[in-house]
Amino acid sequence: MSAFIITDLEYRYAAASVPALQGININLAKGQCLGLIGPNGSGKSTLLSILSGLLTPTSGTVFFSQNDNLTLAKYVQKNVALVPQEYAFYPQLSVTQNLEYFVSLCAFSYAESQTRVETVSHQCQLQEVSNQKAKFLSGGYKRRLNLAIALLKDPQILYLDEPTVGVDPISRGSILSLLSALKNQGKTIVYTSHLLTEVQDICDQIVMLKLGKASYLSLDQGQKCLTIEFAHTLSVSWVEQFSGLSIKVECKDNHLKAYIKSSAELFAMMALLSQSQLDILNMHYDQTSLTQYYLNHMENNDITEY
Numbered sequence: 604m605s606a607f608i609i610t611d612l613e614y615r616y617a618a619a620s621v622p623a624l625q626g627i628n629i630n631l632a633k634g635q636c637l638g639l640i641g642p643n644g645s646g647k648s649t650l651l652s653i654l655s656g657l658l659t660p661t662s663g664t665v666f667f668s669q670n671d672n673l674t675l676a677k678y679v680q681k682n683v684a685l686v687p688q689e690y691a692f693y694p695q696l697s698v699t700q701n702l703e704y705f706v707s708l709c710a711f712s713y714a715e716s717q718t719r720v721e722t723v724s725h726q727c728q729l730q731e732v733s734n735q736k737a738k739f740l741s742g743g744y745k746r747r748l749n750l751a752i753a754l755l756k757d758p759q760i761l762y763l764d765e766p767t768v769g770v771d772p773i774s775r776g777s778i779l780s781l782l783s784a785l786k787n788q789g790k791t792i793v794y795t796s797h798l799l800t801e802v803q804d805i806c807d808q809i810v811m812l813k814l815g816k817a818s819y820l821s822l823d824q825g826q827k828c829l830t831i832e833f834a835h836t837l838s839v840s841w842v843e844q845f846s847g848l849s850i851k852v853e854c855k856d857n858h859l860k861a862y863i864k865s866s867a868e869l870f871a872m873m874a875l876l877s878q879s880q881l882d883i884l885n886m887h888y889d890q891t892s893l894t895q896y897y898l899n900h901m902e903n904n905d906i907t908e909y
């Protein structure tokens with residue numbers, strides 16, 4: 604079942620000469636994590652603002668599947684929480700005071716509110732700093748408090764805007780484990796980050812934005828990359844024999860990179876290599892990293908669907 608479906612979405616800021624977003628189509632299944640990546644100004648925040656009901660699309664639709672005939676704004680208010688990149692708590696209040704204040708804004712009974720505060724404190728591992736003023740917390744605990752506040756209303760969908768900025772690797776690991784646990788509980792997550800290894804680890808589907816246009820990447824369908832370092836510089840005539848194969852190959856000096864989509868392609872490459880009798884210093888065959896996809900995509904002017 605879909606959590607939300609975005610169809611042919613376009614958004615143009617007033618007086619802007621080009622749309623901030625155009626031709627966006629996303630169908631995100633419930634319980635999955637969507638990674639939203641792209642350089643500064645590519646449209647990520649605009650898309651999150653539309654998904655939050657703060658901006659209305661110029662054209663196209665956003666449809667939340669489990670919406671019981673609520674307006675988009677009402678549905679979002681009830682079921683969606685945003686974890687902003689900025690700290691969204693009161694620095695002078697303690698962790699518990701912050702949680703008690705923010706839970707009082709949700710429509711829970713007193714007993715339910717107490718339970719929610721205890722649950723999110725436990726989920727975000729905040730118990731040992733519960734009495735500390737928020738402004739004295741470490742960067743990792745501040746991020747966890749930001750996340751805990753968003754979780755208070757027990758949202759079905761969670762948007763996270765770079766939730767691990769300025770966080771050490773251990774705290775980052777615990778935030779990512781918490782997000783995986785939330786996913787396992789059926790929560791749907793939209794995650795923006797410039798840390799591509801993180802996105803690759805946690806996301807099921809990735810949308811790369813570039814100048815407001817999207818390309819789509821499903822990681823489990825990712826191609827593999829064969830990287831070879833030869834003892835000598837490759838000759839032009841040797842490189843030319845790859846033009847007969849439908850494999851994308853990049854050669855530079857004594858390095859070769861081939862993007863392999865099937866075992867048949869791998870065997871064809873190996874056959875050419877064995878005929879060549881060239882000395883190989885290093886050879887690596889692995890899933891293409893998201894960083895590699897990203898760099899390839901951003902360097903090319905075309906929008907590619909992987």
Ligand SMILES: Nc1ncnc2c1ncn2[C@@H]1O[C@H](COP(=O)(O)OP(=O)(O)OP(=O)(O)O)[C@@H](O)[C@H]1O
Pocket residue numbers: 616617619623641642643644645646647648649650
């Ligand atoms: N209020 C606004 N009025 C006019 N143009 C805007 C406004 N907000 C954003 N834009 C433009 O819309 C485009 C997308 O901006 P957006 O902030 O969505 O990108 P982003 O990917 O979130 O960037 P960043 O990673 O820096 O947060 C940019 O060209 C930006 O200049």
